Amino acid sequence: MYRKVFKPILDFFxxxxxxLILSPIFILVTLSLxxxxxxxxxxFQKRPGKNERIFKIIKFxxxxxxxxxxxxxxxxxxxxxxxxxxxxxxSLDELPQLLNVLIxxxxxxxxxxxxxxxxxxxxxxxxxxxKVKPGITGWAQxxxxxxxxxEQKFKxxxxxxxxxxxxxxxxxxxMTVVKVLxxxxxxxxxxxxxxxxxxx
Numbered sequence: 001m002y003r004k005v006f007k008p009i010l011d012f013f014x015x016x017x018x019x020l021i022l023s024p025i026f027i028l029v030t031l032s033l034x035x036x037x038x039x040x041x042x043x044f045q046k047r048p049g050k051n052e053r054i055f056k057i058i059k060f061x062x063x064x065x066x067x068x069x070x071x072x073x074x075x076x077x078x079x080x081x082x083x084x085x086x087x088x089x090x091s092l093d094e095l096p097q098l099l100n101v102l103i104x105x106x107x108x109x110x111x112x113x114x115x116x117x118x119x120x121x122x123x124x125x126x127x128x129x130x131k132v133k134p135g136i137t138g139w140a141q142x143x144x145x146x147x148x149x150x151e152q153k154f155k156x157x158x159x160x161x162x163x164x165x166x167x168x169x170x171x172x173x174x175m176t177v178v179k180v181l182x183x184x185x186x187x188x189x190x191x192x193x194x195x196x197x198x199x200x
Contacts, residue, residue, distance in 0.1 A: 002166050003132070011108055015101035022095065029060055029092055036081045037061050042096060047113035050133045055105040057113055058096040062088045091180045097136045109169040110135030111157035114197070121199035122154075129157040132164060139168075142175035150197045
C-alpha cells in the first residue's frame with residue numbers, strides 16, 4: 001500500500017513544497033552556473049527509471065564543456081568549475097531533480113538512476129534495482145555513495161527494493177542530511193565522479 005499509493009502522493013507534495021521553499025537557492029545557483037557555463041546551468045541526460053523506462057534527468061551543470069586540441073572533452077576533474085565544485089560537494093546539483101519527482105519519473109528515495117548503457121551489463125539480481133522508481137537519494141548513497149564498489153552499490157540497491165517502507169525511507173532521508181552536512185562519500189579518490197561501470 002505504501003509503495004503504490006502513499007509514497008507517490010508524499011513524493012509529489014514534498015517535491016512541490018521543496019521547490020517553493022528552496023526557490024531562492026534554486027534561482028541563485030541557476031544564475032551562478034549560467035555565468036560560469038556560458039548560459040547553460042542545467043544538465044539533461046537520459047536515464048532508465050522504473051521497469052527500465054527511459055526518462056530525462058535534470059541536474060545542475062557542474063562541469064564546463066572545455067575540450068583538448070583534438071576536440072575531446074577534458075577529464076571530469078579538469079572541467080569541474082569552482083562554483084560547480086561547491087554545488088556538487090553540497091549536493092545542490094541534485095536540487096533540479098525535484099522536478100523529476102514532481103512529474104513522477106523519480107522518487108525522493110530509491111536506487112540512483114544510472115546510464116542506459118549499463119542495462120545489458122547487469123546480472124539478474126542487479127537488474128532488480130529497476131523494480132522501483134529511482135531516487136534522489138538511496139540506501140547505497142548513505143552507505144558510501146561514490147566510495148564503494150559497484151557490486152556493493154547494487155547489493156544495497158536490491159536490498160532497498162526488497163525492504164522498502166515508510167520508516168526505512170525516513171531513515172535514509174535523515175542519514176542523507178547527515179552525509180550532506182559532513183560532505184562524506186561525494187567522490188572517489190582522484191576523481192570528480194564515480195568510475196564507469198564495465199560489467200561484472
